[in-house]
Amino acid sequence: MKKALFNGVNTTKALFFGLVFVQIFSLGIFAQKTKSKTVKSKVQTVKTPPKQIVSAKVTQIDEVGLKTAIKPNGKPLLINFWATWCDPCREEFPDLVKIDADYKGKIDFITVSLDDLVEINRDVPKFLADMKAAMPAYLLKVEDEGAVIGSITKDWQGGLPFTILYNEKGEIAYFRQGKVKTDTLRGEIDKLVPKLLAKN
Amino acid sequence: MKQKSILLAAIFAVFAFVLCPDEGNAQTFTIGSALENFKLSDTNGKEQSFDGLKGEKGTVLVFLSAQCPVVKGYNDRINQIAADYKANGINFIGINSNATESPELVKVHAAEHYKFTVLLDKDSILADKLGANVTPEVYYFDAKNVLLYHGAIDNDRSGKNVTEGYLKVAFDASLNGKKIEKTSANAFGCSIKRKAD
Numbered sequence: 001m002k003k004a005l006f007n008g009v010n011t012t013k014a015l016f017f018g019l020v021f022v023q024i025f026s027l028g029i030f031a032q033k034t035k036s037k038t039v040k041s042k043v044q045t046v047k048t049p050p051k052q053i054v055s056a057k058v059t060q061i062d063e064v065g066l067k068t069a070i071k072p073n074g075k076p077l078l079i080n081f082w083a084t085w086c087d088p089c090r091e092e093f094p095d096l097v098k099i100d101a102d103y104k105g106k107i108d109f110i111t112v113s114l115d116d117l118v119e120i121n122r123d124v125p126k127f128l129a130d131m132k133a134a135m136p137a138y139l140l141k142v143e144d145e146g147a148v149i150g151s152i153t154k155d156w157q158g159g160l161p162f163t164i165l166y167n168e169k170g171e172i173a174y175f176r177q178g179k180v181k182t183d184t185l186r187g188e189i190d191k192l193v194p195k196l197l198a199k200n
Numbered sequence: 201m202k203q204k205s206i207l208l209a210a211i212f213a214v215f216a217f218v219l220c221p222d223e224g225n226a227q228t229f230t231i232g233s234a235l236e237n238f239k240l241s242d243t244n245g246k247e248q249s250f251d252g253l254k255g256e257k258g259t260v261l262v263f264l265s266a267q268c269p270v271v272k273g274y275n276d277r278i279n280q281i282a283a284d285y286k287a288n289g290i291n292f293i294g295i296n297s298n299a300t301e302s303p304e305l306v307k308v309h310a311a312e313h314y315k316f317t318v319l320l321d322k323d324s325i326l327a328d329k330l331g332a333n334v335t336p337e338v339y340y341f342d343a344k345n346v347l348l349y350h351g352a353i354d355n356d357r358s359g360k361n362v363t364e365g366y367l368k369v370a371f372d373a374s375l376n377g378k379k380i381e382k383t384s385a386n387a388f389g390c391s392i393k394r395k396a397d
Binding site: 085086087088114116143144145146147149150156157158159160161177178 | 267268269270300331333334337351352355356357358361363364385386387388389390391392393
């Protein structure tokens with residue numbers, strides 16, 4: 001009997017059935033994998049809603065570009081100078097993003113990063129995207145930050161963060177070195193846009 | 201009548217305080233001001249006095265932070281300048297006025313990075329007195345404790361493109377009996393984190 005298993009006919013039959021079995025088995029696994037992938041893909045689609053697309057484009061500016069950027073364009077202008085390495089800057093950013101959303105259309109709001117230039121495509125846009133920050137974002141690259149600081153206002157003593165609010169004429173209405181006090185900043189903005197009630 | 205005047209003055213003072221916008225510490229300690237002796241603890245908890253640490257020809261108070269990346273970028277330059285001018289009788293004293301940095305952190309950082317004494321100004325009293333707001337920020341005093349220069353060490357935080365060595369220029373001028381042309385330059389760096397912030 002044992003010997004018969006190895007004669008010509010039986011061997012061919014055994015090979016044929018063996019191949020058929022392997023084929024069916026393989027198809028079964030493939031189908032299962034495909035199904036599994038489809039299910040997984042469906043689950044992912046359901047679990048992860050599409051993220052809000054936030055522009056995190058950061059534009060490099062120099063002293064000249066900054067002078068242009070800080071000129072109000074018919075509306076009050078709020079500017080936040082910050083850096084990714086500055087803890088209080090990062091801590092206050094969610095409040096600033098909220099202020100931007102609440103006063104959208106009533107004031108202009110830009111951010112100016114003083115990070116190293118290498119961060120213009122790395123940490124700066126990443127942080128802004130994480131914060132869902134939609135304000136126009138700049139990175140200031142100058143030879144001497146101290147000189148630029150002095151040109152903004154003599155009262156800026158060089159620390160970050162620094163937030164400054166201009167009225168529509170370009171006059172300084174408020175500034176703060178260090179983390180902003182949100183209520184104070186909102187109050188100062190409200191003074192400039194008294195007829196436009198800010199959303200809470 | 202006198203009591204009424206005092207009362208009115210007090211009311212005025214309160215109103216002035218309330219109405220005064222809060223934008224950081226005003227610069228009241230100006231060039232030419234004389235610093236009185238003060239005492240603070242060093243990183244080993246030992247009380248030190250300014251008079252005990254000051255240099256024969258002058259003294260630099262440098263406000264530091266154990267966490268600020270701008271200070272980190274300046275550490276080598278600070279040590280080099282401190283070493284170069286110690287021989288000329290100018291001593292450096294580090295001051296840490298950040299309420300957010302523990303004495304242990306400051307001690308470890310100072311031991312790793314500086315060869316001069318670092319003092320803990322835990323309530324930012326000295327920073328308030330001088331109007332210091334940034335790290336790094338330097339105050340250079342002559343032998344009589346009169347402020348000669350205040351602000352940035354130089355004009356480039358990276359150290360790669362320094363074209364104006366403000367502090368060294370001030371040292372060289374004063375050591376040679378010449379007038380310091382630039383007595384202040386805006387410091388740039390991390391805000392000193394006070395308890396009230």
